[in-house]
Amino acid sequence: MPNELRGACLFGQSGGPTAVINASACGVFQTALALPQITRVLGAAHGIRGVLDDVIYDIGQEDPIDLELLMNTPSSELGSCRYKLKDPDVDDTDFRRILEIFKKYDVRYFFYNGGNDSMDTCEKVSRYMARAGWECRIMGVPKTIDNDLWGTDHCPGFGSAAKYIATSCMEVSKDSSVYNIGQATVIEIMGRHAGWLAGASVLASAAGSGPDLIYLPEVDFDMEKFLADVERVYKEKGNVLVAVSEGIHDADGKLIAEAEVSATDGFGHAQLGGLAVRLAQAIKARLHIKVRGIELSLLQRCGAHLASKTDLEEAYLAGKAAVEAAVAGETGKMVAFERIDDNNSYSVRVKLIPLDSVANLESKVPVDWIVPEGNYVKEEFINYALPLIQGEPERPVINSLPRYSRLKKIHA
Numbered sequence: 001m002p003n004e005l006r007g008a009c010l011f012g013q014s015g016g017p018t019a020v021i022n023a024s025a026c027g028v029f030q031t032a033l034a035l036p037q038i039t040r041v042l043g044a045a046h047g048i049r050g051v052l053d054d055v056i057y058d059i060g061q062e063d064p065i066d067l068e069l070l071m072n073t074p075s076s077e078l079g080s081c082r083y084k085l086k087d088p089d090v091d092d093t094d095f096r097r098i099l100e101i102f103k104k105y106d107v108r109y110f111f112y113n114g115g116n117d118s119m120d121t122c123e124k125v126s127r128y129m130a131r132a133g134w135e136c137r138i139m140g141v142p143k144t145i146d147n148d149l150w151g152t153d154h155c156p157g158f159g160s161a162a163k164y165i166a167t168s169c170m171e172v173s174k175d176s177s178v179y180n181i182g183q184a185t186v187i188e189i190m191g192r193h194a195g196w197l198a199g200a201s202v203l204a205s206a207a208g209s210g211p212d213l214i215y216l217p218e219v220d221f222d223m224e225k226f227l228a229d230v231e232r233v234y235k236e237k238g239n240v241l242v243a244v245s246e247g248i249h250d251a252d253g254k255l256i257a258e259a260e261v262s263a264t265d266g267f268g269h270a271q272l273g274g275l276a277v278r279l280a281q282a283i284k285a286r287l288h289i290k291v292r293g294i295e296l297s298l299l300q301r302c303g304a305h306l307a308s309k310t311d312l313e314e315a316y317l318a319g320k321a322a323v324e325a326a327v328a329g330e331t332g333k334m335v336a337f338e339r340i341d342d343n344n345s346y347s348v349r350v351k352l353i354p355l356d357s358v359a360n361l362e363s364k365v366p367v368d369w370i371v372p373e374g375n376y377v378k379e380e381f382i383n384y385a386l387p388l389i390q391g392e393p394e395r396p397v398i399n400s401l402p403r404y405s406r407l408k409k410i411h412a
Helices: 021-033 048-052 064-072 093-104 116-132 158-176 202-206 223-237 275-287 309-327 379-389
Strands: 007-013 038-044 056-058 107-114 137-142 183-189 213-215 240-245 290-295 333-342 345-354
Touching (some): 021 064, 093 116, 107 116, 107 309, 116 137, 158 183, 158 240, 158 379, 183 275, 223 275
Parallel strands (some): 007 038, 107 137
């Protein structure tokens, strides 16, 4: 057994929020507050920026009711960031500041909740603390609606976003076929390099009302083939509904999105958008039919009213498991899920994987889950995603509106 480590824990959220990221925060906070090894539970404002800026909240002074309400509160309640730390072997300026803050608050446990870039941050902090000789157990808590973290069967946040996307596609499918005048509707779905979210639209079709065509970035996009696909379906049905990932690209790797170079985030990723409108315009120019482009945008990641109970419970589990593993002596790891298929029933077990094997790697939709024509996904995708959207969580409401957490955020 490892030597018992006593000290404060610090938790931060980073990257794009989700409908269930605060459930992971709840898992961390409630678990940590109950453990004698953890002397103080702290939260960083806006992720690693809050550490650098010394904006630290005392979670122990929060109302337990508001901590519980984190379970159904969307977005990142502590605030998020997109801040890229340099490699500590090249420039350790930020890391010396982080160590200073860790020493100030006696931080011996650090939990960072995020996706690919956040795991990169976590790994760098872990490596530096080990080199500096500051005993601190560091764990990554996974989240991303993109579902592209390597080493885990799926990521907390994806199931709820998939449920929102599938439901929205069903609703749009119904609405777009109301009139006796046919139309083509293009729905743009998030996903820069991985098509998990756009692929989830197939769940709508499996339920009887969804996209006729689905395009993912795992397969090169060809505009001429796309227009031919749309024309074929339109002639057959008189209407066509298309789901398309924002990150689709041509054979040369050039993004189809019209706004591909409008801006970049702190990690240099293109801020995409405008794809649905561009494709709708291309259809109109070719077929001279009524068109509509729809971008689901932020609604995909903040739609807590359509959250999956399975997703919420697993998000909480990820936070809880991270704390328990760290107190047991683990460090430099990320919590991951391993799916257990037993007589067609769904369950997962928690496993830990080294941060240095996760950081900056991406998990993409298997190409053999995509039809050879590149315009739809196979039943394997349905079998994979369907268990992740299951269940309806209880949602506290006041006057039929959600009662979200309202943390006091008292500075430590």
